[in-house]
Amino acid sequence: SAVISQKPSRDICQRGTSLTIQCQVDSQVTMMFWYRQQPGQSLTLIATANQGSEATYESGFVIDKFPISRPNLTFSTLTVSNMSPEDSSIYLCSVAGTSGSDVPPYEQYFGPGTRLTVT
Amino acid sequence: AQKITQTQPGMFVQEKEAVTLDCTYDTSDPSYGLFWYKQPSSGEMIFLIYQGSYDQQNATEGRYSLNFQKARKSANLVISASQLGDSAMYFCAIGSARQLTFGSGTQLTVLP
Numbered sequence: 089s090a091v092i093s094q095k096p097s098r099d100i101c102q103r104g105t106s107l108t109i110q111c112q113v114d115s116q117v118t119m120m121f122w123y124r125q126q127p128g129q130s131l132t133l134i135a136t137a138n139q140g141s142e143a144t145y146e147s148g149f150v151i152d153k154f155p156i157s158r159p160n161l162t163f164s165t166l167t168v169s170n171m172s173p174e175d176s177s178i179y180l181c182s183v184a185g186t187s188g189s190d191v192p193p194y195e196q197y198f199g200p201g202t203r204l205t206v207t
Numbered sequence: 208a209q210k211i212t213q214t215q216p217g218m219f220v221q222e223k224e225a226v227t228l229d230c231t232y233d234t235s236d237p238s239y240g241l242f243w244y245k246q247p248s249s250g251e252m253i254f255l256i257y258q259g260s261y262d263q264q265n266a267t268e269g270r271y272s273l274n275f276q277k278a279r280k281s282a283n284l285v286i287s288a289s290q291l292g293d294s295a296m297y298f299c300a301i302g303s304a305r306q307l308t309f310g311s312g313t314q315l316t317v318l319p
Contacts, residue, residue: 119305130298130309131252178250184305196242196307198252 090115090183092199100205101171108167109202111181116161119184121196122154126177134179137164171206178203209234209301211310218315220289227274228284228313230299241275241282242300242307245293252298258282289317 091114101107111120120137135143135156143156158164168175181199210233220226232241243255258266258273266273274283286293294317299310 125250130311131307132309133307136305180252182252195254195257197254198244201250201252203250 090117090185090197092181092183092197094179094181094199094202096202097200098203098205100207103172103206105171106167106169107171107204108165109179109181111164111166111199113162113183115185117183117185118161119196120158120164121182121184122156122164122166123180123182123198124177125180125201131180134166137166168204171204173206176204176206209236209239209308211299211301211308213299213310213313215313216311218313219318220286220315221318222291223288225285225287226289226315228286228297228299228315230282230284230310232280232282232299232301234301239301240303241273242302243271243273243282243284244298244300244309246296246298246312248295255297256284286315291317291319293317 093112095110122134123131124134125131133146134149134154135145137143137156137158139158139161153169155167178201180201182196184196212231215229239260241258245253245255256266256268256271256273258275265275270287272285274285296312296314298312300307302308
């Protein structure tokens with residue numbers, strides 16, 4: 089399986105500010121995703137991070153609020169912009185691979201998450 | 208559209224006993240995968256087990272097994288010989304490596 093790290097692991101931010109979360113994988117992967125988990129809720133996919141092109145966002149999520157970068161096959165960032173208390177969540181990066189990468193094609197692995205609190 | 212239903216918000220099991228966590232699903236895709244993840248209080252999501260819709264045999268990974276009944280659209284997780292460290296939230300998910308839809312989760316508590 090791939091080893092995934094996220095920075096920061098947790099943060100407390102003031103409303104109106106922005107936070108950038110980093111996701112680093114120890115091997116090249118085809119797919120990288122960003123999820124949000126609001127308190128007591130399940131996971132919701134925010135977007136698929138595409139290498140070298142704009143991310144693909146799910147319904148209800150927009151690029152202005154959650155800009156995403158993916159400069160290469162092992163790294164991605166998610167920015168939570170103009171934060172409000174409703175953005176308090178765990179943000180999780182996940183990866184999936186195809187044949188030839190270190191991650192089996194059907195498995196999706198998650199990073200440790202970033203616990204964000206907005207005051 | 209795909210949908211996952213986990214009807215047990217909370218479950219208790221005695222240490223060393225087996226427990227079954229329920230999961231039913233709905234999808235119009237002819238090919239799909241079913242996944243189980245464990246989320247301890249630390250927040251990380253730990254991949255446990257996978258079952259492909261065309262796999263004939265139920266998947267097994269150590270103490271975890273997936274009771275897949277395609278006709279009933281169910282994919283229950285069985286944990287044998289429960290340990291205190293199994294206490295966590297468990298999520299069932301459907302889809303592929305490219306798109307996962309998660310259920311609402313079951314909070315499992317293992318009692319000493």
